[in-house]
Amino acid sequence: MLDPNEFVITRKRKKYKFAKFANAANCFEREEWPKHAVDVLEIGAGTGLFSVELAQTHPEKTFVAVDVKGDRLQKGAYEALARGLQNIYFVRARADQLGELFAPASLAKIWVTFPDPFPRKRSAGRRLTHPTYLRTYAKLLQTGGVLQLKHDNPTFFAWSLEQLVQSRWHINELSFDLYESDLAEDYKVQTTYERRWLGEGRIIHFASATPGR
Numbered sequence: 171m172l173d174p175n176e177f178v179i180t181r182k183r184k185k186y187k188f189a190k191f192a193n194a195a196n197c198f199e200r201e202e203w204p205k206h207a208v209d210v211l212e213i214g215a216g217t218g219l220f221s222v223e224l225a226q227t228h229p230e231k232t233f234v235a236v237d238v239k240g241d242r243l244q245k246g247a248y249e250a251l252a253r254g255l256q257n258i259y260f261v262r263a264r265a266d267q268l269g270e271l272f273a274p275a276s277l278a279k280i281w282v283t284f285p286d287p288f289p290r291k292r293s294a295g296r297r298l299t300h301p302t303y304l305r306t307y308a309k310l311l312q313t314g315g316v317l318q319l320k321h322d323n324p325t326f327f328a329w330s331l332e333q334l335v336q337s338r339w340h341i342n343e344l345s346f347d348l349y350e351s352d353l354a355e356d357y358k359v360q361t362t363y364e365r366r367w368l369g370e371g372r373i374i375h376f377a378s379a380t381p382g383r
């Protein structure tokens with residue numbers, strides 16, 4: 171068992187946070203994930219606090235927040251533990267490893283919230299709405315399952331819509347100003363980044379899409 175306090179003394183904040191991640195009962199490294207059945211996945215979840223809010227509102231559903239950064243995820247994980255939530259897990263993994271973590275056609279919903287836009291053309295393959303990732307999401311979603319995207323960057327959002335349409339996804343719901351729309355309240359639960367962008371007066375875009383079969 172790692173002792174988080176030992177890391178505080180050495181002032182290695184990141185290591186301390188990694189130790190906290192390793193010690194939390196609801197946190198898993200990719201290779202130790204016991205493949206619990208889940209309904210809703212958030213990929214690139216950061217702190218995962220968005221999924222924590224949704225898990226609290228929907229106790230009948232099971233959530234999983236996935237990110238490569240354990241030091242971020244542990245924030246949401248400890249918040250979930252403090253709230254006594256039993257229906258949310260946190261997994262440290264990369265988006266290209268999702269196929270190893272979840273069964274095909276098992277998820278009802280995938281959230282992609284404020285992914286890094288990677289503006290350089292040569293980094294397009296790293297965008298979480300790149301066709302390579304869309305293929306993975308399509309495999310993991312149940313029939314009728316949806317991908318939901320929120321973003322502040324209009325260029326990235328437009329590019330993502332193009333990828334969805336070109337990959338034959340159906341756009342079910344769309345807003346170029348989420349907070350002026352009548353769309354569901356769940357969509358307006360704020361992520362950590364979203365809170366920051368809204369504070370700067372940015373406008374949030376939202377899309378919900380289903381893979382073409």
Ligand SMILES: C[S@@+](CC[C@H](N)C(=O)[O-])C[C@H]1O[C@@H](n2cnc3c(N)ncnc32)[C@H](O)[C@@H]1O
Pocket residue numbers: 213214215216217218236237238239242263264265266283284285286361362363364
């Ligand atoms: C801009 S942050 C947004 C975090 C969170 N969704 C939010 O809205 O507050 C993007 C997150 O995506 C994660 N990320 C980027 N590429 C990833 C990948 N290939 N697999 C998993 N996570 C990734 C980063 O570690 C980072 O936490």
